[in-house]
Amino acid sequence: MxxxxxxxxxxxxxxxxxxxxxxxxxxxxxxxxxxxxxxxxxxxxxxxxxxxxxxxxxxxxxxxxxxxxxxxxxxxxxxxxxxxxxxxxxxxxxxxxxxxxxxxxxxxxxxxxxxxxxxxxxxxxxxxxxxxxxxxxxxxxxxxPGCYATSIILGLAPLVKKPLGGAGLERVACTAISGISGAGRTAKTELSFAEMSGNIRAYKVGKHQHTPEIMQALGTDTMDPSFGFTFTPMIAPLVRGIYTVMNIQLEKHLAVSQIREHFRDFYRSAPFVRVRETMTEVRHVAHTNFCDVHVAESSPDGSAVIVTTIDNLVKxxxxxxxxxxxxxxxxxxxxxxx
Structure with a gap:
């Protein structure tokens, strides 16, 4: 113009x-x-x-x-x-x-x-x-938002913001693996090649700073949470990427197909969220602004597994x-x- x-x-x-x-x-x-x-x-x-x-x-x-x-x-x-x-x-x-x-x-x-x-x-x-x-x-x-927070909130929001068929969220046990770039560019011995090659470890278990923003975005807080939430962040010898596995407990059973369709409907106008039929991997989203979501499993007792991936430096x-x-x-x- x-x-x-x-x-x-x-x-x-x-x-x-x-x-x-x-x-x-x-x-x-x-x-x-x-x-x-x-x-x-x-x-x-x-x-x-x-x-x-x-x-x-x-x-x-x-x-x-x-x-x-x-x-x-x-x-x-x-x-x-x-x-x-x-x-x-x-x-x-x-x-x-x-x-x-x-x-x-x-x-x-x-x-x-x-x-x-x-x-x-x-x-x-x-x-x-x-x-x-x-x-x-x-x-x-x-x-x-923070990187872990983005990957976790997008994997839970449809079930919290718009519960499906009265199946509210009771508990979440979340493990998320991050690439080393998430720790920043400053040199640190524990993040060096010799320390991290062939290695993986958890850190800040139960006290990671992204926890309260996750709960806040989902309409609750860490002081009086409306559902149980545990978060185990881990670091792995990847340059970039976050791989998040959420084991959730719903108030009642929902089939994988129901949960997946619910996610698709919730994110219908979200251009950077892709609900995948098959398991997602870090390489599917590396160097992109996408968040991939996969509903991996649901059981008769109301438990289910949701997996998300993002590039920690982009999305x-x-x-x-x-x-x-x-x-x-x-x-x-x-x-x-x-």
């Missing part, structure tokens, strides 16, 4: 894995322009210095607090966005924060799971497009952030993501 000026984008925390994925997606997006990349320890280097495959010669800069762009993505460690986002919001910028700083409404839960205090006012709309599309569309600043972080930007700007939500 003649005379049309593309909205400009800055990424704060652009040198980490999620920031690098965002950089690639924004560079390839047809309706926005990447203007600034901010990093801290990597300031002065180019994108190609850290990620040669991009061929991008943009230089990482120190964030100076000046407001250069129309849209800001923040891909910072938890706690760091709290001092930056309020100024951007008050200036009317479009803001998508990828940290956990603004996700939780319950101040006590935030303190318990993140180990740091914040103002009760530091809350933004929780931006999971498949559940909160209209709220995202009406917002100028949103909090992007679990950068891709979902771009999906949210598209919705906030009034674009087709798939723009630049297919």
């Amino acid at each position: 003649r005379g049309y000026k593309k909205p400009t984008v800055s990424i704060i925390g652009a040198s980490g894995y999620s920031g690098a994925e965002l950089t690639k997606l924004i560079l390839g997006h047809p309706s926005v322009k990447l203007e600034k990349l901010f990093a801290f320890s990597q300031a002065g280097k180019t994108v190609a210095d850290l990620y040669p495959a991009t061929g991008c010669d943009m230089v990482y800069e120190q964030y100076d607090g000046e407001e250069h762009s129309d849209i800001y993505f923040l891909a910072l460690p938890h706690g760091e966005a709290l001092s930056i986002v309020p100024g951007l919001v008050s200036s009317g910028k479009t803001v998508i924060d990828l940290s956990g700083d603004f996700r939780l409404k319950n101040h006590e839960e935030h303190l318990r799971y993140y180990g740091r205090d914040k103002s009760p006012d530091d809350v933004m709309p929780y931006a999971l497009p498949e559940l909160f599309h209209e709220e995202i569309r009406a917002s100028k600043a949103v909090s992007n 679990g972080a950068a891709g979902q952030a771009v999906q949210n930007m598209n919705i906030m700007l009034g674009y087709d939500e798939t723009l630049g993501l297919l």
Whole structure:
């Protein structure tokens, strides 16, 4: 369109894995322009210095607090966005924060799971497009969901938000395996090749910080939950991907075909959720913004098994952030993501 000026984008925390994925997606997006990349320890280097495959010669800069762009993505460690986002919001910028700083409404839960205090006012709309599309569309600043949370919520939401045939959800035992990139780019001995090759381990069992946002998105909380929930996160020698297996207990038996059709109906207008007939695998979703869901089994006692897969860096972080930007700007939500 003649005379049309593309909205400009800055990424704060652009040198980490999620920031690098965002950089690639924004560079390839047809309706926005990447203007600034901010990093801290990597300031002065180019994108190609850290990620040669991009061929991008943009230089990482120190964030100076000046407001250069129309849209800001923040891909910072938890706690760091709290001092930056309020100024951007008050200036009317479009803001998508990828940290956990603004996700939780319950101040006590935030303190318990993140180990740091914040103002009760530091809350933004929780931006999971498949559940909160209209709220995202009406917002100028949103909090992007966590990766584990995305994979688990999308595997449970149809049974919680719209119970089928009176078969409410009683209990969930969830095991989710993540690729090593989910831990970030900082060097850590326990994540080195020698420690992780041929290895797999659980961590933060019962206390992972994504637990309260899962419960919040499903209409309950960890303080007085409406269904039993246990979550065992695991890390495996994959670069990317999350593989989630949910053993659930319903109030009564539903056939696999009933559950599967219910999921298809629930996600009928969700372009990035695919309900699969056959078992899903990490390689089916790697480097995409899709979440694949497979209803694997149901038993006469009301138990069932649901499996989901996502790419933790795309649907679990950068891709979902771009999906949210598209919705906030009034674009087709798939723009630049297919």
